[in-house]
Amino acid sequence: xxxxxxxxxxxxxxxxxxxxxxxxxxxxxxxxxxxxxxxxxxxxxxxxxxxxxxxxxxxxxxxxxxxxxxxxxxxxxxxxxxxxxxxxxxxxxxxxxxxxxxxxxxxxxxxxxxxxxxxxxxxxxxxxxxxxxxxxxxxxxxxxxxxxxxxxxxxxxxxxxxxxxxxxxxxxxxxxxxxxxxxxxxxxxxxxxxxxxxxxxxxxxxxxxxxxxxxxxxxxxxxxxxxxxxxxxxxxxxxxxxxxxxxxxxxxxxxxxxxxxxxxxxxxxxxxxxxxxxxxxxxxxxxxxxxxxxxxxxxxxxxxx
Amino acid sequence: xxxxxxxxxxxxxxxxxxxxxxxxxxxxxxxxxxxxxxxxxxxxxxxxxxxxxxxxxxxxxxxxxxxxxxxxxxxxxxxxxxxxxxxxxxxxxxxxxxxxxxxxxxxxxxxxxxxxxxxxxxxxxxxxxxxxxxxxxxxxxxxxxxxxxxxxxxxxxxxxxxxxxxxxxxxxxxxxxxxxxxxxxxxxxxxxxxxxxxxxxxxxxxxxxxxxxxxxxxxxxxxxxxxxxxxxxxxxxxxxxxxxxxxxxxxxxxxxxxxxxxxxxxxxxxxxxxxxxxxxxxxxxxxxxxxxxxxxxxxxxxxxx
Numbered sequence: 001x002x003x004x005x006x007x008x009x010x011x012x013x014x015x016x017x018x019x020x021x022x023x024x025x026x027x028x029x030x031x032x033x034x035x036x037x038x039x040x041x042x043x044x045x046x047x048x049x050x051x052x053x054x055x056x057x058x059x060x061x062x063x064x065x066x067x068x069x070x071x072x073x074x075x076x077x078x079x080x081x082x083x084x085x086x087x088x089x090x091x092x093x094x095x096x097x098x099x100x101x102x103x104x105x106x107x108x109x110x111x112x113x114x115x116x117x118x119x120x121x122x123x124x125x126x127x128x129x130x131x132x133x134x135x136x137x138x139x140x141x142x143x144x145x146x147x148x149x150x151x152x153x154x155x156x157x158x159x160x161x162x163x164x165x166x167x168x169x170x171x172x173x174x175x176x177x178x179x180x181x182x183x184x185x186x187x188x189x190x191x192x193x194x195x196x197x198x199x200x201x202x203x204x205x206x207x208x209x210x211x212x213x214x215x216x217x218x219x220x221x222x223x224x225x226x227x228x229x230x231x232x233x234x235x236x237x238x239x240x241x242x243x244x245x246x247x248x249x250x251x252x253x254x255x256x257x258x259x260x261x262x263x264x265x266x267x268x269x270x271x272x273x274x275x276x277x278x279x280x281x282x283x284x285x286x287x288x289x290x291x292x293x294x295x296x297x298x299x300x301x302x303x304x305x
Numbered sequence: 306x307x308x309x310x311x312x313x314x315x316x317x318x319x320x321x322x323x324x325x326x327x328x329x330x331x332x333x334x335x336x337x338x339x340x341x342x343x344x345x346x347x348x349x350x351x352x353x354x355x356x357x358x359x360x361x362x363x364x365x366x367x368x369x370x371x372x373x374x375x376x377x378x379x380x381x382x383x384x385x386x387x388x389x390x391x392x393x394x395x396x397x398x399x400x401x402x403x404x405x406x407x408x409x410x411x412x413x414x415x416x417x418x419x420x421x422x423x424x425x426x427x428x429x430x431x432x433x434x435x436x437x438x439x440x441x442x443x444x445x446x447x448x449x450x451x452x453x454x455x456x457x458x459x460x461x462x463x464x465x466x467x468x469x470x471x472x473x474x475x476x477x478x479x480x481x482x483x484x485x486x487x488x489x490x491x492x493x494x495x496x497x498x499x500x501x502x503x504x505x506x507x508x509x510x511x512x513x514x515x516x517x518x519x520x521x522x523x524x525x526x527x528x529x530x531x532x533x534x535x536x537x538x539x540x541x542x543x544x545x546x547x548x549x550x551x552x553x554x555x556x557x558x559x560x561x562x563x564x565x566x567x568x569x570x571x572x573x574x575x576x577x578x579x580x581x582x583x584x585x586x587x588x589x590x591x592x593x594x595x596x597x598x599x600x601x602x603x604x605x606x607x608x609x610x
Binding site: 107130142144165167169170172175178179181182183184185186187189190192193194196197198199200201203204205206207210211214215217218219220221222223224225227254257258261263264265266267268270271274298299 | 412435447449470472474475477480483484486487488489490491492494495497498499501502503504505506508509510511512515516519520522523524525526527528529530532559562563566568569570571572573575576579603604
């Protein structure tokens with residue numbers, strides 16, 4: 001363990017200052033935390049330096065000064081590269097430092113990372129988030145934490161700046177990702193069935209706008225339907241509010257995890273095939289409500305875009 | 306057309322006074338409508354006679370006195386029997402009378418019934434409901450109406466006693482059933498994926514109660530999850546709040562309708578197989594949240610009941 005510091009004296013390292021990471025660092029700076037950051041994209045780094053952050057030339061350089069080392073990278077591969085590839089942030093971290101993994105990643109990846117960090121005396125806290133760009137900007141993310149209580153306790157000053165609903169869901173690294181995974185499974189299926197149902201309505205000659213208005217007030221509603229349904233009706237897919245690629249990746253993790261556990265994931269697996277079909281069409285960077293277009297095409301309702 | 310009567314002078318016939326129909330007739334009686342009723346089960350008929358209803362010995366006898374003839378029967382077969390089999394209510398109805406079909410039935414069935422009634426000068430209004438026993442009792446059902454505006458207009462005094470959200474969704478008989486079908490497709494898939502997701506969480510070692518609490522406040526939530534999820538956690542399946550048999554029937558209609566239209570119903574079809582598996586286990590009369598038990602059994606999580 002490092003010496004106990006006043007929470008505001010904790011040096012925060014932050015890797016990945018994209019759509020999510022950038023406003024998260026802004027909030028940490030405003031709250032008074034000294035932040036050292038790294039990202040391959042220079043534009044958001046420069047903007048955050050203007051707000052008071054320190055820029056480093058690599059993840060390993062960030063690691064040297066960090067009490068708490070936050071990663072908000074895209075996927076498993078980027079976390080592995082950040083921690084263990086040349087530059088090797090893991091070995092640059094001080095013994096007793098804590099890595100907080102806040103991206104959505106596979107349970108297997110975060111457990112492996114935690115085990116490898118433990119060998120060099122570094123802790124890992126599993127803390128994926130929900131709430132998107134709006135939650136990151138407002139400091140109102142939901143954070144699903146898996147890990148030992150004493151590690152969670154040391155990270156609370158940082159997490160409470162980033163999120164407003166912080167759930168300690170389990171004592172094991174990976175429990176946070178598991179809860180996030182369950183949530184994303186439901187998000188992905190709800191989005192796909194919204195598209196399947198609206199396109200069926202169109203095929204039956206019903207008005208899509210009317211259907212959206214009635215179903216969103218009925219027992220068939222979901223959080224996703226009330227959010228994505230309006231974009232399915234307006235066919236407003238660009239710029240994306242939430243890119244299709246994210247759900248393709250997240251549902252891939254769910255399928256992978258279920259397969260590794262020997263769990264028969266029936267609806268999740270068939271839904272994943274539909275997301276891959278949409279991805280293959282080149283729609284990765286469009287809004288994930290584009291699933292309506294996939295269903296309309298499958299049903300021969302014509303290419304409307 | 307029959308002569309125009311003051312709304313409260315409309316004689317209402319009502320076939321099927323079960324869980325839904327009985328409180329609906331109570332509300333019509335309280336609103337001052339003369340009601341003649343028929344059901345093969347004598348108990349609710351006697352109770353309603355005590356409230357002021359007139360009992361008839363057959364559907365055809367009800368038909369003779371009806372300006373508006375409401376059917377709240379179980380399925381397609383019961384509607385066909387009520388209207389067209391020996392006793393033959395269809396031919397006993399006065400020219401200009403209106404049959405309101407309020408059960409969930411197939412689009413094909415209600416269109417056939419409407420065409421056959423038209424031959425004897427009788428109108429059909431398609432008006433399935435959502436809201437369950439609570440909505441029927443409180444007079445707060447959602448009613449999805451398909452049919453010509455002038456027929457709908459004549460039925461409004463009756464419908465407005467039974468429901469609080471009355472949507473005229475289309476000019477064609479069957480449009481109401483089509484909207485209900487879209488809603489039920491989403492209800493059925495949401496319920497099944499809730500079970501798949503919670504059982505996956507259990508398999509991953511997570512606490513089901515914790516999962517329910519977090520997901521019901523997150524983007525993965527649905528109306529069905531927030532309702533059925535708590536019963537999936539408590540495993541409280543009997544007495545049912547909503548019997549599994551209803552969703553098995555409703556999703557069967559959706560699959561049948563999609564197949565007749567040549568619509569590729571991917572998620573709905575695979576979900577239907579899951580509901581049939583649960584039905585085959587003998588769980589038809591249990592609460593439809595029993596889908597969690599199916600998923601737990603499929604995943605080898607043990608028979609918990």
